[in-house]
Amino acid sequence: VQLVESGGGLAQPGGSLRLSCSASGFAFSEYGMIWARQAPGTGREWVSAIYSDSSKSFYQDSVKGRFTISRDNSKNTLYLEMNSLKPEDTGVYYCARDRHHQYYRDKDSWANLNEYDFWGQGTEVAVAS
DSSP: OOEEEEEEHHHHHHHHEEEEEESSSOOOOGGGGEEEEOTTSEEEEEEEEEOOOOOEEEEOOOTTEEEEEETTTTTEEEEEOOOOOOOOGGGGEEEEEESSSHHHHHHHHTOGGGGGGEOOOOOOEEEEO
């Protein structure tokens, strides 16, 4: 299993970035996926999640209405469209795979990072003027 994030960089407050996570080595279309982030000096936190079939997506309150998670199962790729960026969005962004196959977890369980078994190496996002 391999997850490779890309698309990070420097953005101004109010700007946009689009992150990608390329997956390989497993049946991508059969697993829920998440984006998580880790700000400098803090722990990793869940940001957004999407079911394997894209039927439902979930967001942390702080990014709701600004970020959009999506996936293209034909390309084995997960995306995170980030708009109206704020300095507090700065951090390393990771994608991860749900450890349970074809599992439709409820909203409250996405935040438990122990539920994800494979992680990418991360891509850095910096929001500053």
